[in-house]
Amino acid sequence: MTLEDLGYNDRFEKLRKEHHLEDFEIGRVLSEHKERYRVKNEKGEFDAEITGNLRFTATCREDFPAVGDWVALVNCEGDFAIIHRVIPRLSLLSRQAVGKVGETQLIAANIDCALLVQAVDRDLNTNRLERYLTICYASKVRPVIVLTKTDLVEAEKLNELVAHVKQRVKNTPIFAISNESKEGYDSIMGLLEKGKTYCLLGSSGVGKSTLMNNLAGKRLMKTTTLSKSTNKGRHATSHRELIVLESGGILIDNPGMREIGIIDSAGGLENTFDRIISFSKKCKFTDCTHTHETGCAVREAVEQGEIDSKSYANFLKIERERDHFDRTVAEKRKKEKSFGKMVKNVKNDLQKISSKHNKGYKK
Incomplete structure (x- = not known):
């Protein structure tokens, strides 16, 4: 190889x-x-x-x-x-570390395209998709949405779900597939290019590992069923692993993620919520928070149905989360800098004391 x-x-x-x-x-x-x-x-x-x-x-x-x-x-x-x-990275997918304030968890590096996997037989969460899109755009990674388990819903219901996603998520390819019948797999296989790296992102139980096994043509990853008690996915993948497919594409599977904490949305929010950003340029105040200000074009567009109200609420939540993370990191760096300065001063004082002691000893 x-x-x-x-x-x-x-x-x-x-x-x-x-x-x-x-x-x-x-x-x-x-x-x-x-x-x-x-x-x-x-x-x-x-x-x-x-x-x-x-x-x-x-x-x-x-x-x-x-x-x-x-x-x-x-x-x-x-x-x-x-x-x-x-070696310096061309892209890096990351999120806020679960349960660790102000800390980052690396997902994968040098990714060309992220496959955002959700199952249609459970509650398809568009808010979660917008979070995935935000971290992808912030990392300069091209996102593709993959809806799995299409064999478990009627065609009419599937069409409704796809239309719902398209209403909220613009300019992002959507593939609907069945891991059982392999329907839709030709489109996914056509997406994978030799030498390009693809990352599977999604919650536990949505079919990421099964998708990876099917694309590889052999069992690479352990798969599980949903928990009967919670109807939630159980972790089949316990760690991240890079696999080179016979077709030439490169896949990285990831453990299921229930939380997608936003840490750096430079370009992320702007691309995911481009319609909201577009309206925000018409706001009366340049520092408008789009929550209570008079002359807010975003709130007006929500009231008139030009912006989806759920997408608007999700935008505000992610923006608050991003700002809180930024403040937390800034505070940690300030404390670390202050501590470092204190350590340096203590070392200087000790050196002075030692120097005076040595001079006195020589006399």
């Missing part, structure tokens, strides 16, 4: 040279388990760990490798390697 089969291209080679990494072997991260990695290149697969220097100089979670990353390797001997550095 060549590096190109794993998704390597001229853009990564340019980044490799710009950062003076030509003398290192490179590989792609297939999986991660508590800072232990599995990487692959043309020589084979290796278990890998990061260097102590990389760990020491890392300032945040984004500095560590993620599934899909290209990394510079040293000491590739036997089946083990050391990760010297992460």
